[in-house]
Amino acid sequence: MKAKELMDKEFVYLNCDDNVVEVSKVMEEIRRFTCPVVNDNKQLVGWITSFDITKGLREGNEKIKEIMSSYEEITTIHEDAPARLAVVLTANNKFVTVPVINDDNQVIGMIRSCDIVELLSELYDIKVYKLYEAMQHQLKGVTWEELMSASALVSKKTTGVKISPEDYEANIMNATFGEAIWATGGLEKFFAGLISVGEMVIARKVGKARR
Amino acid sequence: MKAKELMDKEFVYLNCDDNVVEVSKVMEEIRRFTCPVVNDNKQLVGWITSFDITKGLREGNEKIKEIMSSYEEITTIHEDAPARLAVVLTANNKFVTVPVINDDNQVIGMIRSCDIVELLSELYDIKVYKLYEAMQHQLKGVTWEELMSASALVSKKTTGVKISPEDYEANIMNATFGEAIWATGGLEKFFAGLISVGEMVIARKVGKARR
Structure with a gap:
């Protein structure tokens, strides 16, 4: 089983210039604690968690690029990597979500810990x-x-x-x-x-x- | 295996009268998207997610009790319930965390989806x-x-x-x-x-x- 077979394709892309307040509303609405930030070519450039948002709201930041984690700090998984790797990454790092990327570094899905639980629990x-x-x-x-x-x-x-x-x-x-x-x-x-x-x-x- | 054997005992209790801004800082520091709200007797009375916090910060709420989910909306698991139930609850409802309570309705731990992934992945x-x-x-x-x-x-x-x-x-x-x-x-x-x-x-x- 590959990472792309486990990933959730429904997620929201953020843009560097998106407004922090507007993004906070979107994340509440779609109920996601994490979102990928991409460029115009849908390539991963940053990562936002609810922690970045609360800090940004408190400190009055305006744009996502001011508060996002940079690309270097993000752990990704390639779409063709074994799904097991996503499980190991999630378990070892206590991740809530791991973004799935293709050869062009475009974000094509998200693997969430609750999806992994669903998959693994079927066996049990x-x-x-x-x-x-x-x-x-x-x-x-x-x-x-x-x-x-x-x-x-x-x-x-x-x-x-x-x-x-x-x-x-x-x-x-x-x-x-x-x-x-x-x-x-x-x-x-x-x-x-x-x-x-x-x-x-x-x-x-x-x-x-x-x- | 019982729920209490799977739960994480390290978590932060919130109080109804805690300040929203202060709580946002604590949640960032401990990196938890969810926290239980308890009374003086450590009994569960409410639930806070990062979504409540971002909304509260935006709308200028001061106290946790103004923004928390009420007790009736929280899904809990009893400490002696089978750990499997926590797995099913997490998988079916896409929960990030399920609070574990004792007979006195006191919160004694939290079962997180990443902990479940860790447990289940050991078998794999x-x-x-x-x-x-x-x-x-x-x-x-x-x-x-x-x-x-x-x-x-x-x-x-x-x-x-x-x-x-x-x-x-x-x-x-x-x-x-x-x-x-x-x-x-x-x-x-x-x-x-x-x-x-x-x-x-x-x-x-x-x-x-x-x-």
Whole structure:
């Protein structure tokens, strides 16, 4: 996934000569704490945050160019860079927004932290039973009941608590991938549990085929 | 994971009678676009964003209570609520910050979208080979070479492109879980591929044991 696939194309360009008071009204209206400042060719030349605006209003600055951060201070991401880079930049620098630029240094979009949260949270919201369905689909000949039965056994071995295949099934129907990772203590452990289930049903399947 | 485990405890409380100009300086200094307004008992009574501040500065308001959003308009999260709820609230409403409250309606922390990005991105940054290590650990008796050899075969079957076990190993050493999910077309597909590898090595292992 590239940066341009994650970016928000709806944003407002500011101009160096825009009026600070007018810009403050626009930012309130579109509810954006940050805006790129561009030249006539839409190339990035500066950056404005609400902090610049409040300071500018207090100190009576008139034009955006008087209060903006200069180009050198702005962290950008190229449209073809991996989206992951935007995630890393946002996480490490606590950015609210990262501007996306093309080869000509034109601003073509903005990647916002809330958009990243939306993207990343989709993964966490996948239901665990979807992974079991994928497993069943992959392991041709294994029934859903065999999977649940093996899972209940593995769960008992891991947690020490007895659980029926039916209760196990009810659990994974509601649980999300995110919850399962937190509950098992991390992706590797969650994954090891699933492999353990796979091992059990495959061994049974191979055993059956040989009888 | 609970909301309180994800929240940032460092934030600034505002008071209804605080001066708008002074608050604007504080928010610039701590670089926060949002702040909770509390009473003497630290209970949440209002909410301030940089948009309220710019409007207040423009219109000459003096006190925070004149410009803040009222309690009824604020979305909060209880300290013991699942952290996942904060993620959903942030993603769905494009929030920058969600205040965390206790049973007494006191603000005890703030969950910021960039903190959520940091948390979620940790999962994406796990290296794929860590999952293979977990698989190898789980499937006692299977060697790393057998895993790589099976993976190269599964990869060829899936993509149609021949790859050596050594090249496959080099790939997973660098690739992250996030990249792998994007490359394979989703968590379920990525997972199905791993199960397929598991199936192959387990079948070989069972076969060996029977010989």
